[in-house]
Amino acid sequence: MNFNLSYQINTVLWNGTEITKRNDDVFLSNLDILLQCGIREVMLSGYTDAEKSAFDMLKETARIGKILRSRGMKAAQHHGVAPIYASLSYDQKEVREKLKRSVDYTANLNADVLVIHPGHIDKHFNTTEEYIRAYENEVKKHGQDALIDANAENLNAAGQYAEQSGVKIALENMDRFVPMANIEILPELIKKSDSPAVGFCIDSGHAHCCGKTTVVEWILRMREKVFTTHFHDNRGVRAQALGLESYIVPPGIDEHLPPGFGTIPWVDVIQSLRKIGYRHTVNFESGPWPGMSTQAGYEAAINFWRTCEYYAELKERM
Numbered sequence: 001m002n003f004n005l006s007y008q009i010n011t012v013l014w015n016g017t018e019i020t021k022r023n024d025d026v027f028l029s030n031l032d033i034l035l036q037c038g039i040r041e042v043m044l045s046g047y048t049d050a051e052k053s054a055f056d057m058l059k060e061t062a063r064i065g066k067i068l069r070s071r072g073m074k075a076a077q078h079h080g081v082a083p084i085y086a087s088l089s090y091d092q093k094e095v096r097e098k099l100k101r102s103v104d105y106t107a108n109l110n111a112d113v114l115v116i117h118p119g120h121i122d123k124h125f126n127t128t129e130e131y132i133r134a135y136e137n138e139v140k141k142h143g144q145d146a147l148i149d150a151n152a153e154n155l156n157a158a159g160q161y162a163e164q165s166g167v168k169i170a171l172e173n174m175d176r177f178v179p180m181a182n183i184e185i186l187p188e189l190i191k192k193s194d195s196p197a198v199g200f201c202i203d204s205g206h207a208h209c210c211g212k213t214t215v216v217e218w219i220l221r222m223r224e225k226v227f228t229t230h231f232h233d234n235r236g237v238r239a240q241a242l243g244l245e246s247y248i249v250p251p252g253i254d255e256h257l258p259p260g261f262g263t264i265p266w267v268d269v270i271q272s273l274r275k276i277g278y279r280h281t282v283n284f285e286s287g288p289w290p291g292m293s294t295q296a297g298y299e300a301a302i303n304f305w306r307t308c309e310y311y312a313e314l315k316e317r318m
Contacts, residue, residue: 001049001274001313002309003273003278003281003282003309004281004282005039005041005282005283005284005302006041006042006043006077006111006281006282006283006284006286007034007043007279007283007284007286007287007298008042008043008045008079008283008284008285008286008287009030009031009042009043010012010022010023010027010045010046011027011044011045011046011064011189012045012046012047012137013046014046014051017222018051018052018053019046019048019051019052019053019054019055020054020055020248021054021055021060023085023206028067030294031068031071031073033270033294033295033298034073034298034309035071035072035073036104036295037295037298037299037302038302039298039302040073040074040075041073041074041075041076041281042068042073042075042076042286043076043077043078043079043283043285044064044075044077044078044109044111045078046079046080046081047060047061047078047080047102047105047106048080048081048082048098048102049082049083049096049101049102050081050083050097050120050122050124051124053086054148055288056255057105058101058105058108061104061105061106061108061109061141062108064100064108064109065108065109065110066131066151068109068110069110074110074111074112075109075110075111075112076111076113076280076281076283077111077112077113077115077201077228077281078102078105078106078111078113078115078230079100079115079230080102080105080106080114080115081116081117081120082116082120083095083098083099083120083121083122083123084116084117084118084120084121084155085119085120085121085122085147085149085150085151085153086121086123087121087122087123088136088138088141088146088147088150089141091251092150092153092154094122095154096154097156099154099155099157099289100157100158102114102158103158103161103162103165103167103169103238104165106167107167107296110169111167112166112227112280113168113169113170113201113227113280114162114167114168114170114283115170115171115172115201115228115230116169116170116171116172117149117171117172117174117178117181117250118151118171118172118174118179118180118181118182118185118186118189119135119151119178119179119180120178121134121135121138128177131178132179133257135178135179135180141312147180148180148185148188148189148192149192151180151193152189152192152193152194153193155169155171155193155195156193156195156198159193159195159196159199159288162197162198163196163197165176167229168197168198168199168227169195169197169198169199170199170201170227171189171190171198171199171200171228172185172200172201172203172230172276173186173201173202173207173211173218174203175206175210175211175212176206176207176210176211177206177210177249182213183211183213183217183218183221186200187221187222189254190225194234199222199225199226199227200222200225200226200227201226201227201228201229202218202219202222202228202229202230202291203229203285204231204232204233204264204269205228205231205233205234205254205255205256206230206232206254208233208234208236208262208263209234209235209236209253209255210249210254211254215264215269215272216265216268216272219269219272220275221277222276223271223276224277226273226276226278226280227280228281229280229282229283230283230285230286231269231282231283231284231285231286232255232256232257232258232284232285232286233255233257233258233260233261233262233264233286234253234254234255234256234257234262234263234264235257235262236262254284255287256285257288258284258286258288258290258301258304259286259305259308260289260304261285266305266308267308267311267312267315270309270312271312271315274312274316275287282305284301287300287301288300288301289301
């Protein structure tokens with residue numbers, strides 16, 4: 001069985017102050033190229049109330065969704081990076097409304113899944129260090145269990161809302177990049193959310209470059225709750241080299257290479273997806289192969305993946 005494939009296309013920009021729209025020309029050109037390669041699904045990112053915006057997101061997401069439908073295309077996922085909780089010293093009502101609006105943006109984009117980061121607090125941070133300090137202060141004041149419970153309750157409310165729109169919410173294994181995203185806490189958070197619409201996005205790059213758990217081990221742990229993927233490659237600097245308790249990951253190791261340019265065992269990954277009965281679209285958080293035209297690069301990337309699928313099936317028959 002070959003999976004449906006999807007590639008990321010950027011439609012917005014972050015200029016350090018606010019979210020702005022990109023020029024349509026590049027977006028439309030990329031859609032044309034993907035269609036010529038037989039790809040009818042895309043990953044869109046950045047429609048979120050976590051930061052200031054220069055435009056009306058409800059109107060803009062509806063416009064983008066209309067463009068996709070007019071070409072016989074859809075969004076496989078929306079990487080929304082929505083906040084999941086506010087400081088536990090405050091009411092959670094506003095952050096729940098932001099989560100629900102992120103679901104609305106996702107539905108407008110005609111996307112199946114809203115992907116968000118675990119433990120994303122409703123506050124702007126300039127550095128990872130600021131984010132970690134805020135998290136540690138919350139744990140010190142309220143305790144880790146209370147923090148998980150609050151996040152789970154907010155996700156449950158958002159999950160109930162998402163079900164009405166036919167949207168699923170997937171939390172990404174960020175592993176050592178942020179708290180609450182490792183193999184110990186993230187599955188507990190998903191379970192406590194107690195919503196059929198809340199599950200996982202398996203990010204291959206995070207697991208491979210800085211996780212304690214391999215990509216295959218993550219997939220087998222997530223099982224039927226894997227709603228979507230962020231597949232990209234890297235050369236595999238592992239957690240053992242980073243320090244067991246560190247959240248500050250050295251820059252440059254999350255390379256976001258196209259599959260085939262790093263050291264992830266993709267045939268094994270495909271076999272694990274088949275083992276758990278994964279039937280959703282495979283989304284690549286990476287671009288075409290470099291060193292050639294954009295269309296030729298996408299064709300090379302697709303051919304590599306199809307070859308991996310072929311060998312995965314061949315190994316299963318042996």
